[in-house]
Amino acid sequence: MSRYKDQCIEVEEKFGAYLTNDGMTNQQAIIAIAKEYGPSHAFACATLVEEWNANDNGEDNAMHNM
Numbered sequence: 001m002s003r004y005k006d007q008c009i010e011v012e013e014k015f016g017a018y019l020t021n022d023g024m025t026n027q028q029a030i031i032a033i034a035k036e037y038g039p040s041h042a043f044a045c046a047t048l049v050e051e052w053n054a055n056d057n058g059e060d061n062a063m064h065n066m
Contacts, residue, residue, distance in 0.1 A: 011041045012048070 011033060018029035026049045034042035 007037070008041070008044070011037050015045045015048070022039065 004021050009040070014036070015029055018024045018032055022029075022031065030042050030045050030049070047052055
């Protein structure tokens with residue numbers, strides 16, 4: 001695996017830990033990622049949150065189509 005891909009996985013795991021273990025809000029966790037890893041990784045995390053929100057709202061949700 002490439003170093004960049006390894007770092008992306010690390011960032012996603014860290015982001016999840018901020019949310020679940022540290023009790024941060026989405027925005028707090030994105031800011032923490034930006035400070036630690038830079039704006040491109042923070043943008044990726046923000047995009048991930050948007051995907052989660054879209055799924056919560058029924059987009060791409062298999063149960064929604066039943």
